[in-house]
Amino acid sequence: xxxxxxxxxxxxxxxxxxxxxxxxxxxxxxxxxxxxxxxxxxxxxxxxxxxxxxxxxxxxxxxxxxxxxxxxxxxxxxxxxxxxxxxxxxxxxxxxxxxxxxxxxxxxxxxxxxxxxxxxxxxxxxxxxxxxxxxxxxxxxxxxxxxxx
Amino acid sequence: xxxxxxxxxxxxxxxxxxxxxxxxxxxxxxxxxxxxxxxxxxxxxxxxxxxxxxxxxxxxxxxxxxxxxxxxxxxxxxxxxxxxxxxxxxxxxxxxxxxxxxxxxxxxxxxxxxxxxxxxxxxxxxxxxxxxxxxxxxxxxxxxxxxxxxxxxxxxxxxxxxxxxxxxxxxxxxxxxxxxxxxxxxxxxxxxxxxxxxxxxxxxxxxxxxxxxxxxxxxxxxxx
Numbered sequence: 106x107x108x109x110x111x112x113x114x115x116x117x118x119x120x121x122x123x124x125x126x127x128x129x130x131x132x133x134x135x136x137x138x139x140x141x142x143x144x145x146x147x148x149x150x151x152x153x154x155x156x157x158x159x160x161x162x163x164x165x166x167x168x169x170x171x172x173x174x175x176x177x178x179x180x181x182x183x184x185x186x187x188x189x190x191x192x193x194x195x196x197x198x199x200x201x202x203x204x205x206x207x208x209x210x211x212x213x214x215x216x217x218x219x220x221x222x223x224x225x226x227x228x229x230x231x232x233x234x235x236x237x238x239x240x241x242x243x244x245x246x247x248x249x250x251x252x253x254x
Numbered sequence: 255x256x257x258x259x260x261x262x263x264x265x266x267x268x269x270x271x272x273x274x275x276x277x278x279x280x281x282x283x284x285x286x287x288x289x290x291x292x293x294x295x296x297x298x299x300x301x302x303x304x305x306x307x308x309x310x311x312x313x314x315x316x317x318x319x320x321x322x323x324x325x326x327x328x329x330x331x332x333x334x335x336x337x338x339x340x341x342x343x344x345x346x347x348x349x350x351x352x353x354x355x356x357x358x359x360x361x362x363x364x365x366x367x368x369x370x371x372x373x374x375x376x377x378x379x380x381x382x383x384x385x386x387x388x389x390x391x392x393x394x395x396x397x398x399x400x401x402x403x404x405x406x407x408x409x410x411x412x413x414x415x416x417x418x419x420x421x422x423x424x425x426x427x428x429x430x431x432x433x434x435x436x437x438x439x440x441x442x443x444x445x446x447x448x449x450x451x452x453x454x455x456x457x458x459x460x461x462x463x464x465x466x467x468x469x470x471x472x473x474x475x476x477x478x
Contacts, residue, residue, distance in 0.1 A: 124409060125376055125409060128410070130412065131414075234417035
């Protein structure tokens with residue numbers, strides 16, 4: 106029995122001492138309310154991108170945003186997501202979305218009306234396993250880099 | 255007529271070199287041959303009570319290897335291979351002579367060990383290799399070739415922190431390294447030899463590109 110325990114311990118220490126990639130994921134059940142600002146198109150699928158608020162670097166060299174997950178929902182309104190948040194790759198949680206008003210799958214493609222609205226929200230309260238957010242798509246043809254920080 | 259004579263002479267020479275009449279094991283020979291150390295180092299599997307120590311340095315692979323004969327056909331093989339001190343591979347295993355003739359030795363080797371790579375990309379895990387050596391001694395010279403397949407298992411750990419519990423799971427990635435070496439050994443004495451070879455190791459094939467390399471080796475042998 107002792108030999109078995111020792112063999113197990115040795116095996117475990119060998120294995121744990123030789124991890125190549127260690128991935129730590131944090132599960133978040135996220136409930137959102139997505140709306141469009143007055144005057145913008147309202148019909149179409151909504152493309153959502155979930156970002157770290159800060160992905161790489163520290164201090165003045167800290168780099169904002171870092172996408173880790175995408176999802177598309179059929180229309181504006183309420184949405185529920187279960188995210189596996191990569192803890193080693195950054196901090197904070199940001200949701201960015203845009204409305205595919207013309208249904209071409211591209212955000213403000215050349216030659217199309219430049220009225221597809223986008224928006225971004227920093228999810229407050231993170232880290233927590235259950236969170237809510239409200240996202241208003243109110244800025245046409247704008248990427249997340251211009252909306253945050 | 256002259257052409258036919260040349261062909262006949264060439265075929266006879268090949269037959270003499272490669273197809274001697276009967277197999278002879280090195281242990282059967284009372285007197286060590288001049289190429290014994292370098293032949294054992296490059297052809298593999300020294301005979302019982304023989305040993306050989308090899309030091310091979312080059313780009314990008316270098317190696318230390320010790321082989322000791324356990325029986326007339328089976329030998330213990332230990333080696334430490336390093337790529338610029340960034341990727342190290344200690345291994346232990348056995349080598350067995352499959353064909354052992356005065357002008358041809360074919361040896362199969364099976365080794366197991368651990369891979370330690372501490373470069374920008376960390377790679378660590380159990381490692382195994384199957385290797386075939388072919389050596390054709392020609393007086394003091396020993397042309398040789400090696401073909402091998404190397405396999406490493408790289409363990410990854412994933413932890414998911416849920417509201418109710420924390421889940422941990424292991425997964426393993428496979429790294430395959432096909433390998434080929436072609437080289438020429440030279441016996442200085444029966445116990446000292448050198449070699450020069452070209453290596454072609456394709457680490458993590460087929461996801462990467464293969465870079466050819468080279469090594470020079472020094473071999474010391476003894477025993478009996």
